Amino acid sequence: MKLSKNFTNPLAANNPVIVQILGICSALAVTVKLEPALVMGLSVTFVTAFSNLVMSLLRNGVPSRIRIIVQLVVIATLVIVVDQFLRAYMYDVSKQLSVYVGLIITNCIVMGRVEAFALANKPWDSFVDGVANGLGYAFILVLVAFFRELFGSGTLFGIDVIARFGYENNSLMLFPPMALIIIGCIIWVHRSINKDLQEK
Amino acid sequence: MGLRKFVDKIKPTFSEGGKLGFLHSTFEGFETFLFVPNTTTQRGAHIRDCNDIKRVMIVVVLALVPALLFGMYNIGYQKGIQEILPAFWFGFLKMLPMIIVSYVTGLAIEFAFAQKRKHEINEGFLVSGLLIPMVMPISVPLWIVALSTAFAVIIGKEVFGGTGMNVFNPALLARAFAFFAYTPKMSGETVWYATDANTDAITGATALEQLATNGEMQWSVMEAFIGRIPGSVGETSTAAILIGAAILLFTGVASWRIMLSVFVGGLAFGYLFDAVGMTEFPAYMHLLVGGFAFGAVFMATDPVTSAQTNCGKWIYGFMVGALAVIIRVINPAYPEGMMLSILFMNALAPLIDYFVVERNIARRKKLIKNVK
Numbered sequence: 001m002k003l004s005k006n007f008t009n010p011l012a013a014n015n016p017v018i019v020q021i022l023g024i025c026s027a028l029a030v031t032v033k034l035e036p037a038l039v040m041g042l043s044v045t046f047v048t049a050f051s052n053l054v055m056s057l058l059r060n061g062v063p064s065r066i067r068i069i070v071q072l073v074v075i076a077t078l079v080i081v082v083d084q085f086l087r088a089y090m091y092d093v094s095k096q097l098s099v100y101v102g103l104i105i106t107n108c109i110v111m112g113r114v115e116a117f118a119l120a121n122k123p124w125d126s127f128v129d130g131v132a133n134g135l136g137y138a139f140i141l142v143l144v145a146f147f148r149e150l151f152g153s154g155t156l157f158g159i160d161v162i163a164r165f166g167y168e169n170n171s172l173m174l175f176p177p178m179a180l181i182i183i184g185c186i187i188w189v190h191r192s193i194n195k196d197l198q199e200k
Numbered sequence: 201m202g203l204r205k206f207v208d209k210i211k212p213t214f215s216e217g218g219k220l221g222f223l224h225s226t227f228e229g230f231e232t233f234l235f236v237p238n239t240t241t242q243r244g245a246h247i248r249d250c251n252d253i254k255r256v257m258i259v260v261v262l263a264l265v266p267a268l269l270f271g272m273y274n275i276g277y278q279k280g281i282q283e284i285l286p287a288f289w290f291g292f293l294k295m296l297p298m299i300i301v302s303y304v305t306g307l308a309i310e311f312a313f314a315q316k317r318k319h320e321i322n323e324g325f326l327v328s329g330l331l332i333p334m335v336m337p338i339s340v341p342l343w344i345v346a347l348s349t350a351f352a353v354i355i356g357k358e359v360f361g362g363t364g365m366n367v368f369n370p371a372l373l374a375r376a377f378a379f380f381a382y383t384p385k386m387s388g389e390t391v392w393y394a395t396d397a398n399t400d401a402i403t404g405a406t407a408l409e410q411l412a413t414n415g416e417m418q419w420s421v422m423e424a425f426i427g428r429i430p431g432s433v434g435e436t437s438t439a440a441i442l443i444g445a446a447i448l449l450f451t452g453v454a455s456w457r458i459m460l461s462v463f464v465g466g467l468a469f470g471y472l473f474d475a476v477g478m479t480e481f482p483a484y485m486h487l488l489v490g491g492f493a494f495g496a497v498f499m500a501t502d503p504v505t506s507a508q509t510n511c512g513k514w515i516y517g518f519m520v521g522a523l524a525v526i527i528r529v530i531n532p533a534y535p536e537g538m539m540l541s542i543l544f545m546n547a548l549a550p551l552i553d554y555f556v557v558e559r560n561i562a563r564r565k566k567l568i569k570n571v572k
Contacts, residue, residue, distance in 0.1 A: 172381035181355055188359070 003128060010132040013194060017140040018187045022108040026100050027141055027183060028176040034157050036096045037145035041138020043082045043101060045131060048110050051075045052118040052130030059119050071114050072105070079104045109137055144182050148173045207231055253363075257326045259453045263444035264330055264498065270440040271295070271433035275338050275394050278430050291338075294394045295433060298333035301342045305349040306332075313358045322363030324370075324504075325353070331371035331498065334434030335491065335539075336378065337391040344382055348374040368546045369505045372495075372539055379539070387535075392430035406430050407489040409535045411481050412528070417489070424488045435494040438487070445497040454501035457510060458517040462496035463487060465521025473529045486525050495538035496521065505546040509556040516552055520545045 016022045023044075030040045054074050055062075062070050083101045086094035094101065104110065113133050118126040149155055152173030154163030163169070172178050191197045214227035269288070272295050276287025306325045314321045332349055352374035357366045379386045389405055407429045410417040419429050427437025435441075448454035470483025486492055500506060500520045507516035520541050527537025534540065 168382065170381045171383060172377060175380065184359070 003125065006125060006128050007132045010129070010136040011139065012136075012190075013197075015136045015140065015190075016109045016112075016133050017137055018183065018190050019197065020112075022112060023137055024180075024183070026103065026107060027137075027144060028179040030097055030100050031141055031145040031148055031179050032152065032174055033096070034142065034145045034149050036093055037141040038138070039086070039090065039093045040097055040100065041134070041141045043086070044104055044107060044109065044137050045134025046082055047075060047078045047104050047107075048113055048134040048137075049127055049130035050078050051110055051114055052126040053123055055114045055118040056121060056123040056126035067119070071111065075110055075114070076105050109133055140183070140186065143186060144179055147182050148179060152178075254323045254326075256453055257323045259447065259451050260327045260498070261330055263447040263453075264327075264334065264434070266440040266443040267434045267437060267494065268295075268330070268334060270427055270437040271334060274427060274436055275433065277428055278393055291394070294338055295333065297342055298336065298338075298340075298345050299330065301345045302332045302349050303329040305346045306353050309350060309353045309358070310362075313362065317362075319362065324357075324363035328352070328370040328374075331434075332374045335371060335375045335432050335494070337386060338394045338433055339391050340378065340385055344378050344385060348378040348381075351377045364504055366504060367550075368543055369499055369502050372499055372543055372546075375539055376543060392432075406535070408528070411479075411485060411489065412532075412535045416481065421485070421488065424485070429489065431489075432491060432494075434498075435491040438493045441493045441497050448497065448501070454497070455503070455506070455513055457513040458501045458506055458520075459496055461514045461517030462500050462521040465518035465523075466492060466496075466525050467521070468518075469522045469525040469529075473525065478529055486528065490528070490536050491538040492521075492524060495524070495542055499538075499542050500545075505549060507549045507552045507556075509553050512549070512552040512556045515556075516545055516549055519548070 010016060014020070017024070017027055026040065026044075031037045051071070051074050055071060058070065058074075079102065082104070083094070086097070086101060113130055117129045121129070146156070149157075150161060151170050154167045154169055155161055211227070211231075272291035273284060273288040275291030275294050276289070279287075279290060281287040281290055303325075306329045310325050311321060313319075329349075332352070333345060336345060352370040356368050356370045356373040357363065360366050375386075385391060392406060405413075407417045407419060407424055408431075417424070417429075423429060425438050427439060429436050445454075445459060449456050449459070466486050467483055470479070470486045473479045474481075474483050496517075500517060507513050523541035523544060524537040527534055527540055531537070
């Protein structure tokens with residue numbers, strides 16, 4: 001019961017992007033096309049999941065004064081693993097994502113989950129929490145990229161969807177401001193469904 | 201007063217609990233459009249005046265009419281029609297669909313939001329709906345007009361809380377949307393001429409583009425002042441815009457401080473760039489070509505999005521004019537800078553006001569200290 005709530009909560013009611021407003025920079029930068037957005041989302045999921053797991057295993061052995069340094073070492077190691085993996089097996093996507101894979105280290109969601117959850121919970125719970133938060137982030141990225149690629153290029157995953165019907169590409173969709181507006185609209189819809197999130 | 205009687209008769213149907221009660225904002229909108237409302241503000245009003253937003257908006261629409269009429273004539277003139285009336289009629293027929301599309305889209309969204317939020321319908325869109333087609337090139341497809349109007353009303357206005365709460369000028373936001381989303385349809389050599397099945401497509405750069413590349417243009421200064429040059433519909437004729445400015449200033453609807461300081465800012469930086477040799481044409485040309493005059497008179501003075509304090513208005517206006525000229529001269533990607541400079545200063549206007557107010561508080565505090 002608790003575990004399933006742990007898993008579903010970050011996906012909707014406590015989504016890291018649209019409720020906690022974390023990880024916005026990368027959400028603006030990598031959502032022009034669906035493919036890089038999906039890869040980015042899964043990479044972050046991998047990093048949050050395993051950094052949570054590792055830090056949860058280490059939580060009783062790490063003195064609290066140096067915990068940030070230990071966290072950074074763990075997260076940086078995982079990010080380098082992801083980066084090297086992408087370069088080896090998905091070179092094109094890795095090119096498109098450029099510095100943003102490396103910048104996962106600075107993604108507030110990763111550090112935030114380690115600090116707020118993994119340091120106080122058991123390994124399995126922390127792992128599930130990391131996966132769920134990563135997927136919550138990935139879900140928003142894919143949603144934004146879906147609209148941006150569909151209306152900005154007329155394609156989905158590079159496959160022509162509406163361009164063949166004479167659709168005129170909206171180049172504003174390719175600029176970061178439009179990603180911010182789309183995230184704003186998602187937050188709008190989300191809050192009108194979950195009324196308890198609305199500020200008075 | 202048959203109309204008054206009729207309105208009174210159908211009023212209960214549209215009131216709370218009536219058969220068509222859910223349309224009460226729509227009804228109210230039309231009733232106050234036809235008659236001055238007989239209710240007055242009960243509390244919280246600091247200025248008591250017979251004027252309301254509707255009358256103010258009507259004055260702005262009236263002030264826009266000279267530029268609009270000249271713009272219609274100019275559409276035909278640019279197409280090579282020499283006689284005045286046929287040229288005007290040609291332009292009128294080209295312009296009418298754009299105005300209708302802009303009003304229908306914008307008002308439909310405004311009515312829907314007002315109905316949903318149980319607000320009264322606000323009149324702000326009367327002006328925006330006319331401004332939007334006037335800042336677009338005449339050849340722009342109608343669906344772009346509709347899309348950018350919808351974007352401006354929803355994202356620019358309704359998400360902030362409707363008329364009076366918007367950060368950015370809705371008409372300029374519509375233009376910015378169209379400009380960045382469909383750049384080839386909004387700038388270039390062909391867009392300034394109406395599309396027409398009978399004649400060949402005409403191409404030509406605007407006066408601003410010619411000045412930016414060659415330092416001179418093919419028209420005389422007088423022609424640019426009268427406005428027989430290619431450009432967006434409303435912006436070409438500085439003469440017609442000045443008539444509108446006179447109406448706005450005479451009725452006190454627009455702030456003379458902002459209007460004056462925009463021109464001063466533009467001239468100051470125009471002279472500066474001229475003096476250091478970055479431009480090869482006289483500074484006053486900046487005021488005559490492109491959207492400078494139109495933006496200064498109708499856009500920068502928007503009371504909602506401009507600065508509110510008197511001192512803030514001077515700073516705001518000066519910066520609008522200065523930035524417009526800076527963008528025109530220094531950034532080769534944008535021959536026109538008025539749209540971007542006004543939108544940018546819209547965002548900064550609250551900050552300017554904040555510092556003006558803070559400074560005033562600090563000055564008065566010092567005054568009290570000295571008296572003690």
